[in-house]
Amino acid sequence: MTKVAVIGAGIVGVSTAAWALRDGHEVVLIDKQGPGEGTSYGNAGMLASCSIVPVSVPGLARKAPKMLFDPRQPLFLKWGYLPKVAPWLIQFLKNANPADTQRIAAALAEITADSIGEHRAVAEGTPAADYIVPSDYVFAYRDRxxxxxxxFGWGIRKKHGYEWEVLEGDAVQAYDPALAKDIRCLVRxxxxxxxxxxxxxxxxxxxxxxxxxxxxxxxxxxxxxxxNGRVTGVRVDGETIAADAVVIALGAWSAPLARSLGLTVPLESERGYHLxxxxxxxxxxxxxxxxxxxxxxxxxxxxLRLAGIVEFGGLDAPPSRRPVALLEENIRTAMPGLTWTEQREWLGHRPSLPDSLPMIGEVPKVKGAFLGFGHQHVGLTCGPRTGRLLAQLLSGRKPNVDMAAFAPSRFTTGAQP
Structure with missing residues (x-):
């Protein structure tokens, strides 16, 4: 039996702990705030198996500057942060081409597949299972x-086996009467x-x-x-907790610990808001x-939770007002009959790498050190699958997934931000 320290009690860390425990390991779960208090609390809640198309689609490099200067667009930047984020953005935009988009989507499809089944598997027999709700996922468009x-994106989904139904005209409101009448095309x-x-x-x-x-x-x-190049423990608030293996699953806060293991990780926060x-x-x-x-x-x-918006501004800057106001404006447009009595706002941090893929695997040259972070917009979707993969690696089993795309070593060569 191996003693495993899992650092981070979001969905990735908790899922890793659950699968490692089932594999017979002794598990210590470590978190500054406690379980479910960070990004795993405030996400959109979707188990979005079909969300394999990265944000860095072809044409983004041309569109992004215009979006930053349009207050109606869901992309924001705290301008004082630009010098720090610019190298990351350059690397990110280099992937905004057809070949890299296809490559990224193929890798994501390996870990988003059957998300609801993966969540049911990790939550089976626990009170958590009651929170999992099967549903359609629908995409609302103005028209055909x-x-x-x-x-381009729907073609990628088709290539990976996803199927959908297109509803048009009055069939949109017949499916969902809450939607505005000028939404005339719905993909279910x-x-x-x-x-x-x-x-x-x-x-x-x-x-x-x-x-x-x-x-x-x-x-x-x-x-x-x-x-001697092997993990023996974790220092927590000045004390050492003995461990044979460690998993870093701290989301957007993972880079410093990864750096202590010899990895310079180009990890950035895509600040996300919910209303x-x-x-x-x-x-x-x-x-x-x-x-x-x-x-x-x-x-x-x-x-009703509204989530979206990307803002670059780092981990420490206070929330901005405009992103939340935009969410309110947009829901009034999309569901004009909606009323409410109270609203609450939240800001969180999506952990993102320039290639839109997470790091999942063992750290080079440090035996027993594993990483599980960087899931950008699909952390909840992929959390249980990532935890299962990490548990397999901890137990010395080879996953039935090509892990090369997620290798922690992939940013160790060449010029990186």
């Missing part, structure tokens, strides 16, 4: 021409799902893991202890991606 503009992708309360879901799963024997430590992981509406008079029938506003409206327990 608007939908046709995304043909079956076989998806959502989490009705992401924060509570991760907390419930973590509580089950602790109940099954894992140790939960609330504290700050300050460094990885090594001897929750309480006391609503109607809900969308299914989680809905409103393409014109590039946000997702997800019906959750007791509220």
């Amino acid at each position: 021409e608007h939908y046709a503009g995304d043909a 992708v079956p076989g998806h799902g959502f989490i009705s309360d992401p924060g509570a879901y991760v907390k419930a799963l973590a509580a089950h893991v602790v109940g099954e024997g894992a140790q939960l430590v609330t504290g700050t992981a300050e460094g990885i202890v090594q001897e 929750e509406l309480y006391g609503v008079n109607q809900m969308p029938k299914s989680p809905t991606s409103v393409i014109a506003g590039k946000f997702v409206a997800t019906p959750m327990a007791g509220r």
Whole structure:
């Protein structure tokens, strides 16, 4: 039996702990705030298996500057942060071409596939399972021409086996009366799902893991202890917790610990906002991606959550006002009959790498050190699958996935930001 320290109690870390425990390992779960308090709390809640097309699609380099100067577009930048983020953005935009988009999508398809099944597997027999809701995932377009503009992305999905139905005209409102009448084209992708309360879901799963024997430590992981190129422990608030292996799953905060293991990781925060509406008079029938506003409206327990928006500004800057205002404007346009009695706002950090792929695997030259972060917009979707893969690696088993695309070593050569 191996003693495994999992640093980070979001969906990736908790899933890793759950699968490692089932494999017979002793598990210590470490988090500064406790389970489900970070990005795993505030995401859109979607189990979006079909979300394999990265943001860095062809043409983005041309469109992005215009988007930054248009207050109606969901891309924001704190301009004082530009010198720091510019090298990352250059690397990111280099992938905005057909060949790299296809490559990235093929890799993502390996870990997004059957997301709802992966969540059911990790949550089976636990109270967390009650939060998993099967559903369609729908994409709302102005009209057929608007939908046709995304043909490249839909072609990638078709290549990877996804199927969908296109509804037009009055069939859109027949499917979902809450949608505005000028939304005349709806793409319905079956076989998806959502989490009705992401924060509570991760907390419930973590509580089950602790109940099954894992140790939960609330504290700050300050460094990885090594001897002769092998992990021997983790320093937490000045104390050393002995461990034979460690998994770093701290999302956007993972880079410093990775750096202590000899890896310079070009990790950036895509700051994401959500707006929750309480006391609503109607809900969308299914989680809905409103393409014109590039946000997702997800019906959750007791509220409607709107999430989307990308802002570059680092981990420490305070929230901006305009992104939340844009979410409110966009939902009033997409669902004009919607009313609510209370709203709450939130800012979180999507951990993103320039190639839009997470790091999943063992650190070169440090035996027993593993990484599991960088899932950008699909962290909740891929969390249980990532945890299962990491547990397999911890147990010395070879996953049935080509892990090269996710290798922690992939940024160690050449000029990187």
